[in-house]
Amino acid sequence: MTYKMLDGNGAAVEAMKLARVKVVSAYPITPQSSIAEKLSELVAKGELDAEYIRVESEHTAMSAAAAAQLTGVRAATATSSVGLALMSEVVGLAAGCRVPIVMPVVNRALVAPWSLWCDHSDAMSVRDSGWLQFYCQNVQDVLDLMIMAYKIAEHEKVLLPAMVCLDGFFLSHSMQKVEVYDQKLVDQFIGEYIPKNTYLNTEDPMFICDLTPPEDFTELKYQQKVAMDNAVDVIAEVQDEFYRIFGRKSSIIEEYMTEDADAVLVALGSMSGTAKHVANEMRKRGLRVGVLKIVVYRPFPFKQIREALKAKKVVGVFDRSAGLGAQGGPVWTEVCAALRGLDIDIRGYVGGLGGRDVPETTIEKIFNELLDIYKGKRILHTNWIDVKDNAMEIREVLKVV
Amino acid sequence: MKKLKFFGTGGQGVVTAAKIFSTAVSLYEDMHAITVPAYGHERRGAPVITDVVMDSEPILMNSFVYVPDIVVVMDETIIDKHVDVSAGKHDGTVLVLNSEEPFMLERYKKIFNANEIFYVDATHIALEVIGKGIPNGSMLGALAATGVVEIDSIEKAIRESFGEKAGDMNAAAARKAYENVKKL
Amino acid sequence: MQRRPEKPMKTLKSCKVLGPVATIFDSANTGSWRIERPVVKFEDCIKCGTCARYCPANIIDIFKDERECVVIDYYYCKGCGICANECPVGCIEMVDERSARKNDLQNA
Secondary structure: OEEEEEOHHHHHHHHHHHOOOOEEEOOOOOOOHHHHHHHHHHHHHOOOOOEEEOOOOHHHHHHHHHHHHHOOOOEEOOEOHHHHHHHHHHHHHHHHOOOOOEEEEEEOOOOOOOOOOOOOHHHHHOOOOOOEEEEOOOHHHHHHHHHHHHHHHHOOOOOOOEEEEEEOOOOOOOOEEEEEOOHHHHHHHHOOOOOOOOOOOOOOOOOOOOOOOHHHHHHHHHHHHHHHHHHHHHHHHHHHHHHHHHOOOOOOEEEEOOOOOOEEEEEOOOHHHHHHHHHHHHHHOOOOEEEEEEOEEEOOOHHHHHHHHOOOOEEEEEEOOOOOOOOOOHHHHHHHHHOOOOOOEEEEEEOOHHHOOOOHHHHHHHHHHHHHHHOOOOOOOOOEOOOOOOHHHOOEEEOOO | OEEEEEEEEOOOOHHHHHHHHHHHHHHOOOOEEEEEEEOOOOOOOOEEEEEEEEEOOOOOOOOOOOOOOEEEEOOHHHHHOOOOOOOOOOOOOEEEEEOOOHHHHHHHHHHOOOOEEEEEOHHHHHHHHHOOOOOHHHHHHHHHOOOOOOHHHHHHHHHHHHOHHHHHHHHHHHHHHHHHOEEO | OOOOOOOOHHHOOEEEOOOOOOOOOHHHOHHHHOOEEEEEOOOOOOOOOHHHHHOOOOOEEEOOOOOOOEEEOOOOOOOOOHHHHHOOOOOEEEEEHHHHHHHHHHHO
8 A cells, every 4th residue: 555645635636647637727726726736737747648728717717627628538627715606607517518527626715704714615605506516524535535526427327527525724734644546546447538428529519508498498407417316326336346446435424433322413524533533532431422424415415314314313413604594504404304204303503614623622512412402401502603702792993093 | 642733933844844744653653643734824924833633543533733742832932923832731741942042941931831841943953954044854853852753754754855955954954953952 | 783883983992893804904014024134234335226126015215315325114024035136236135033133122
């Protein structure tokens, strides 16, 4: 086994290199910048045989990447936060035109307040855009899920683009020990890129994304829905094959000590690692807690979640985005829908916004609340788990008189 | 599990130091380490803090360090920049300080009154050995003196990170700091 | 709840508002970023003003009639060293900020 020290962005680049992307069109944005920089370095040094298109915005980055991929190669781009927001028009285009691009999204809060730091509001804002979404717990996940995402996205029963979401700074800039894979094995696993759908060829012209009348729109949208449904089985197949070739297990959801747990916390992203760590510590004290990690958020694994949690009495869901105006965060809302009709008390927690750390103490506080609810010792829970008491007093500004 | 906090100012290579330390223990000592850097407005002179968690097992947690076992201070003036370097310290916390200035040592002694303190003028060593006052290599040598990592592993990781020429010079600076570090 | 300030904001000493806002510009003190500081040897200076023209922060003033003809605003100077690089007679030296600050304190 070969180990390398990589940060999350480095692992994403490693995966793109292993996938032999032929076109790169990326616009740098904190905390994604080192992806764009490393890719340009690799192209400049000749270590990556690709065309690097310098673009002036994320909107163009995705336009160029989608068009490039339609000519019959893997194209690479990556973004974050407001970059994803600016790109969002073309995000929908790539999905609707069934261009299976794989894009790392380095999770960072959307404005305003202006922030450079991690939360999931960026990726959540495009959760219904027709892209597959994977969330990484650690840097190894970034490499593994990126490699798997190529195979899943390009599968003829799927043909949907995929976002691999990694928490800004907590993963993108966290250096970790990562097992890296042999190029030959990756070649064998994902194979050469073969366009299985529309294509751009001047010898054989096609007009992609022409105006679609109401007579056809619903059906074309339905095709995307079917692809999402198909993706569930394809993801499971690809994860099995990945395990056989690379020896590393992966699943759509991960159940961590949930079986006999009195309280389960549903989490995604880097905080799910901390949640597992806290679960281990609390188990040592005889407290029966467990974690359900969502690896694949789109398609939402409602069947798997229902199966895993159907016998539970109390479940907490941790959203790293605010879900403003909704009854709760987006993950909580969907977990509720997955568990509808069952007698389960499902509590939504919002926290870790705009780079606020999710330390062991926050997770432990949640577990303790859930256990108290389980024992009937508590009725209410702390919906915004890490908000300061003086929230409504912020801010007082001083005036120079 | 051991938790470390690196304090310094922009331009000193604080994040690089933490990454090299992680490399040293992960690739050359069969351990696991993750760096959790806290990024702010990146610019020279601003306080920079980076955390490292190391363990013999793969590390699950991914959050900042609040109870450090080792505190590495690469810029002694950080305590005048509204940074509390002693936050979360416990009786066993070890301080590794880049300073031999008696006045500053006194101040740090007051803050870390019950703790072990390793100190060396790593900036001076860096100036002497590599010709630049960037103390990240030399501070890693001082850190090795605490026994948390072998100096050989630090030297290997420095060479890997900096390449041949800069690697040799920084490794030499680390070795010199390792040999000259003093204890309070 | 947020109440509308009764007096116009500029006559108040402080007020509460919602959303991200600041009236104190902590990060404006770019001089605090400095690792090295430019120091002018006035005896060699030819008062050409090249340093002032190249200064990216526009914080160098030239007073041709004064002996200390180059005035650098150290509150804002980041110590980038462009002035020292561009000076045609090499009369600007970049010195270690830490020791320079120590000297300042001793002289004061």
